[in-house]
Amino acid sequence: MGLFSEVFERVRGQYVEKVTDDQLVKAAINGMLTSLDPHSSFLDTDDFTEMQVQTRGEFGGLGIEVTLENGYVKVISPIDDTPAARAGFQTGDLITQIDGEPVQGLSLKQAVDKMRGPVGQPIKVMVRRGQAETTPFEVSLTREVIKSQPVKSRAEGDVGYIRITGFSRQTQPGLEKAVQTLQQQLGSKLIGYVIDLRNNPGGLLDQAVSVADSFIDKGNIVSTRGRDGVETQRFDAAAGDLTKGLPIVVLVNGGSASASEIVAGALQDQHRAVLMGTQTFGKGSVQTIMPLRDQKAMKITTARYYTPSGRSIQALGVTPDITVEQAKLEKVAQAPGRKEADLRGALSNDTLKNQPATPPATGAAAPKSDAVPGSAEDYQLQRAVDLLIGTSLFRQLPSQPQANPMVTKTSG
Structure with missing residues (x-):
């Protein structure tokens, strides 16, 4: 000191x-x-x-998912039943001004911060729609409580597709609503679920446990161990399966990290789902937020977590049961993405006696693809759906009659 x-x-x-x-x-x-x-x-x-x-997962705002494009805020999509949706915002709209201030020169975070604010407070934005030469028009809105939507779902034929993009307080309610909607929509035709955790960076530990518990009827989900290697927390599943025992395929990739890996590892170890895709990121540590004075805080790593079989995925990741690269018609070489083990100062995996100098090989490099997760060009999703269809067809095959026991004839 x-x-x-x-x-x-x-x-x-x-x-x-x-x-x-x-x-x-x-x-x-x-x-x-x-x-x-x-x-x-x-x-x-x-x-x-x-x-x-x-x-x-909630804030005062307008209700639009946005990105930054050529200096302008571009609308990805309005969220249903929000001020932006009711005002008629469309995918591709460009926001050029917020309360009279040009957005050019602002970062995405700065622009988003300007659109957020106290509930009930009015805001005016200038919007340009279509071609660059179109005349911008002004839209007046009033901020409301916006709840993020980390869970999206739809039917893929007779398969229920559920994409989870993060683990906030809205994740478990969103999952329950998605499953209920799919069950009502497909009824007895529902043959299984695809749970898409690709590019999901994680989030709250308790939400990951809750999501995994939704599919597991009994047994361990995850445990954590602190500094001395002593188990500090253990999370076990409660009775009940939200999906009523139907087959599940979980999609993962190099962007699946932390809480996503907890869910994937639990479902794999408990033999509740088939994991498909590519090796996950490998973040097997738990961070605790410790509030400090003056509305500040510190985020510090306090434990490692372990899957039901006792394995740590720190700096290793979860290996899918079926490796499926994201591909088009042909596989295109792509530089390997960054993993947890590549980060400077990353924690070691304490279950390995000899630490590998480099992350374990995961086969060929993932192919380059412009496919958006969940789109019609999503090769991994189509493979997952095919697997569930094949499983369903196999179960419908008539029972094969038992072969007659072999009769041995002897002469005397």
Whole structure:
């Protein structure tokens, strides 16, 4: 601490530009935490507030999913029954101004922050639709409570397709609603489910446990162990299966991380689902948010988690039962994506005696594909649907008569 104080005073007094004590303290704390592993960090007031919004899955806003394109905010899709949907926003609309301020030059986060705000507060946005030369028009809206939709579903023939994009407080209610809707829509024709966890970065541990519990009737889901390797928490399934025992295929890829891997690992170890896709990210650690003074917080890694069979997937990932690359008509070479093990300072996997110098080989590199998860060009999804159809057809085959026992004749 004496050394720290000496450095602090010299920087404050002699650095080429004036820096505040707050800047130095924040940088020092963040440096201390980020040096531990890739997932520990310091959250200032804005970061802490945003993290709370993400975990709650609700906020005051307009109800549109957006991205940034050529300096403008582009509408991906309006969320049903929100101010944006009722105002007639369409996919592809470009938002050029927010309350009279041009959006060009703003980051996506800055633009989103401007659209969010207190419930009941009015906002005006300038929208350009169609070709670049069309005249922008103004839309007046009033902010409402917006609940994110991390679960989307639809019928793929007689298969129920459920895509989960994150684990917030809205995930379990969204899953229950999706399953109920599919059961009502397909009735007795429903032959199974595809649970799509691809590119799902994770989220809340309790939501991952709840989602896995929805499909598992009994047994362990996940356990965590802290510093001394002693089991600190154990989560077991309660009786009941939301899907009534129908076959399940879980889609995963290199973007499936953390809470997604908890669900995938539990369903695989409990032999409740077939995992299809490619190797997952390999984030097998648990972070705890610890509030600090002045509406700040620290996020620190406090445990590793383990699947029901006792395996840690830290820096390894979950290996699918059936490896299926995302492909078009032909496989195209693609540079391997970053994994947990590639991150500087990543935790080691404590279940391995000799740590691998590089992540385990997962076969050929994933092929390049422009297919959007869940689209008609989604090759992995089609393979999952084919598997469920094949399983259903196999179950419908008539029982084969038993062969007559072999008769051995002897002469005497």
